[in-house]
Amino acid sequence: DAKTTQPPSMDCAEGRAANLPCNHSTISGNEYVYWYRQIHSQGPQYIIHGLKNNETNEMASLIITEDRKSSTLILPHATLRDTAVYYCIVRPRTNTGNQFYFGTGTSLTVIP
Amino acid sequence: DSGVTQTPKHLITATGQRVTLRCSPRSGDLSVYWYQQSLDQGLQFLIQYYNGEERAKGNILERFSAQQFPDLHSELNLSSLELGDSALYFCASSPTLLNTEAFFGQGTRLTVV
Numbered sequence: 001d002a003k004t005t006q007p008p009s010m011d012c013a014e015g016r017a018a019n020l021p022c023n024h025s026t027i028s029g030n031e032y033v034y035w036y037r038q039i040h041s042q043g044p045q046y047i048i049h050g051l052k053n054n055e056t057n058e059m060a061s062l063i064i065t066e067d068r069k070s071s072t073l074i075l076p077h078a079t080l081r082d083t084a085v086y087y088c089i090v091r092p093r094t095n096t097g098n099q100f101y102f103g104t105g106t107s108l109t110v111i112p
Numbered sequence: 113d114s115g116v117t118q119t120p121k122h123l124i125t126a127t128g129q130r131v132t133l134r135c136s137p138r139s140g141d142l143s144v145y146w147y148q149q150s151l152d153q154g155l156q157f158l159i160q161y162y163n164g165e166e167r168a169k170g171n172i173l174e175r176f177s178a179q180q181f182p183d184l185h186s187e188l189n190l191s192s193l194e195l196g197d198s199a200l201y202f203c204a205s206s207p208t209l210l211n212t213e214a215f216f217g218q219g220t221r222l223t224v225v
Binding site for chain 1: 114116145147149154155157160168170200202204213214215216217218219
């Protein structure tokens with residue numbers, strides 16, 4: 001599975017957009033980019049995923065570069081409840097076992 | 113609420129004992145995953161089942177075993193427990209083996225004393 005690199009920590013002011021980068025330079029053509037977050041030892045929460053097009057849902061937007069070697073998760077208006085560890089995961093598009101491998105993630109702190 | 117139910121929420125047991133953790137996946141989901149998260153550690157993939165069959169195995173110790181039953185619920189059995197097995201154990205489920213999101217339960221916190 002392709003390895004991802006994320007900054008260990010970031011701060012964001014409440015109400016501002018939080019932009020969380022992820023590098024996945026070894027991603028292959030059949031691998032999706034997934035984002036999850038974990039709030040203080042709770043179960044990881046699915047945020048969004050994409051293959052090559054930008055995606056948006058009610059929680060966030062995912063911007064994937066044209067070469068697919070990096071992506072950015074955007075939380076448009078960060079709130080204190082968005083303080084969490086955010087995981088960027090690259091996952092093969094196969095049907096032979098498609099488990100998620102979590103790295104160390106980015107600890108996002110939203111500051112009042 | 114993800115729809116994935118794990119029981120019990122908390123479990124305290126002694127070294128050398130055996131425990132069983134239970135996971136009920138979301139309605140209709142055929143695939144179940146188990147993860148371990150030790151204190152200050154990342155989420156470690158243990159094992160995946162799909163429709164009753166083992167599909168993938170990660171860093172699961174030989175003292176640990178799992179199964180998925182015909183009603184699709186899953187159990188993770190941990191035996192000969194050691195202090196180092198103290199951790200959060202998460203279960204996740206997804207509908208198929210294809211590329212869909214998986215939803216996680218709230219975990220079982222196991223403390224071995």
